[in-house]
Amino acid sequence: MNARDLTRLGVPIGEAQRRAVDFVATFILRGGDKARLAEEVSAVLKSPGAYLKDPLRSDFAKSILSAPPPPRSDPVHYRQWGEELDPESLAQMERACLLPVSVAGALMPDAHVGYGLPIGGVLATDNAVIPYAVGVDIACRMKMTVLDLPVRDLDRKSEKLARAIETETRFGVGATFRERRNHAVLEADWSVSPITKANRDKAWAQLGTSGSGNHFVEFGKFTVLETELDLPPGEYLALLSHSGSRGTGAQVCDYYSKMAFAKHPDLPGEMKRLAWLSLDSGEGQEYWQAMELMGQYAAANHSLIHASIASHLGLEVRLDIENHHNFAWKERHVIQGVQREVVVHRKGATPAGKGVFGIIPGSMASPGYVVRGKGNDDSLHSASHGAGRCMSRKAALQAFTWEKANRVLKERGVKLLSAGLDEVPMVYKDIHQVMAAQTDLVEVLGRFDPKIVKMAPSGERPED
Numbered sequence: 001m002n003a004r005d006l007t008r009l010g011v012p013i014g015e016a017q018r019r020a021v022d023f024v025a026t027f028i029l030r031g032g033d034k035a036r037l038a039e040e041v042s043a044v045l046k047s048p049g050a051y052l053k054d055p056l057r058s059d060f061a062k063s064i065l066s067a068p069p070p071p072r073s074d075p076v077h078y079r080q081w082g083e084e085l086d087p088e089s090l091a092q093m094e095r096a097c098l099l100p101v102s103v104a105g106a107l108m109p110d111a112h113v114g115y116g117l118p119i120g121g122v123l124a125t126d127n128a129v130i131p132y133a134v135g136v137d138i139a140c141r142m143k144m145t146v147l148d149l150p151v152r153d154l155d156r157k158s159e160k161l162a163r164a165i166e167t168e169t170r171f172g173v174g175a176t177f178r179e180r181r182n183h184a185v186l187e188a189d190w191s192v193s194p195i196t197k198a199n200r201d202k203a204w205a206q207l208g209t210s211g212s213g214n215h216f217v218e219f220g221k222f223t224v225l226e227t228e229l230d231l232p233p234g235e236y237l238a239l240l241s242h243s244g245s246r247g248t249g250a251q252v253c254d255y256y257s258k259m260a261f262a263k264h265p266d267l268p269g270e271m272k273r274l275a276w277l278s279l280d281s282g283e284g285q286e287y288w289q290a291m292e293l294m295g296q297y298a299a300a301n302h303s304l305i306h307a308s309i310a311s312h313l314g315l316e317v318r319l320d321i322e323n324h325h326n327f328a329w330k331e332r333h334v335i336q337g338v339q340r341e342v343v344v345h346r347k348g349a350t351p352a353g354k355g356v357f358g359i360i361p362g363s364m365a366s367p368g369y370v371v372r373g374k375g376n377d378d379s380l381h382s383a384s385h386g387a388g389r390c391m392s393r394k395a396a397l398q399a400f401t402w403e404k405a406n407r408v409l410k411e412r413g414v415k416l417l418s419a420g421l422d423e424v425p426m427v428y429k430d431i432h433q434v435m436a437a438q439t440d441l442v443e444v445l446g447r448f449d450p451k452i453v454k455m456a457p458s459g460e461r462p463e464d
Contacts, residue, residue: 003017004087005038008094012067012070012268016064016067017270019060020041023040024041071099071267072100076104079106081106081384082107082433085107089114093118101125101276102123102125102126105121106379109433115273116132117132121133124345125342129343132253132274133328134345136250137250138245140215140464142324143240143359144239144240145319146238147236147315151235162454166417167312168308169209169309172211173460174247181208182207183303186204188293188296192286195256195290199247200248208308210241210456213423214386217242217454218240218451219239224445226443229445238319240448243298244301244324245301248294256286295327299324306320322359323359326347328344330344346382350385352371352374352382353375353381354374362431364424364450366425366431367431367448367450368448370446370447371442371443372443374443382441393427396423400427405424408424408426414452417452418457419455419457419458420455
């Protein structure tokens, strides 16, 4: 019995759930019937006062009596894609659906634990935005360009391609360019928030950089499978990047999350990072404008990376596709039979409205896919944003060695320029299983196989 099961039974979030877990463990240890667990927990929930002197149940009963009431009695409806998702990501989704501003949700097959809302979590709210449900790396983005260079040059000119990546972007926390890049996004209104105003110079210094964590720039083979991409079916050389709004985006999240925390001090500790700002408030409107600006800024970063690398190599772009996640959109959806405007948060989830193109990567040594959304209403027009981690960074550092990782990379023909051990292929779920779990959300138009990969070097703090 996990946190999701306890929430469904009505056990208050926080101390009461911790005491419930202790009760369940002791009950089983003493030979109790596992089939009666739900009945036993429900009995204490119904009449906690009757168990205050019961040696086995008293702590659980006392915690129920002292627990604050939940934001709502039952979670709003959400649907899950994929099997065997980790229990804590399910519990996080369950808690998010208990918010009074929540109206619907969905959980993608790449789901894993995040802050507040799980990565792969989609949450629709009523006129409210949740900074941590957007995420720390606001508007994190995928971009792919197909270049007019033959695929065989991935081998023949690998040194030249690698040099182009290392010259035209920067990796690592706080990475900047000595000679700053320029883009029209600098002419936008950076005074929409005190945070964006104060960080404009930092944002300028980091224009065109890629950061750390799971962010990458890589060359690979792109196989066009369908004609809808304005390229004949076949194999092409392509450039793929993944990064977001860098340090400024993180500062925006930190500032407005703390503001949201202060407005909702009664939220249980486990739900603190789900604190929201009303879009009727000045703070909510300010955050929204800052988030939108970070979306423009993240797009500018990718635009500069791709344009600079193409220019460095003297190449033309034949196809350009991009999408972002870690964002909130005002959209119209049918909720409980009624079409209405809602705020859709996609925390590590790809927009997949009908006909919308997107990119879903795998890992540094497994394929990614260009897809077209099917507009599935149950998923709030969303799909996964990647394969999803199957273990924490700490666990990865303990489980793997570079000797093992390099064998995998060599077998798959991947040249790795730099990365941390916590980003090796084995820390990610099987992308083929993830894609198989969401055939009702997207259709595959093309496949990207990484061949020359650069990420932040080992030891860098993750910014994803």
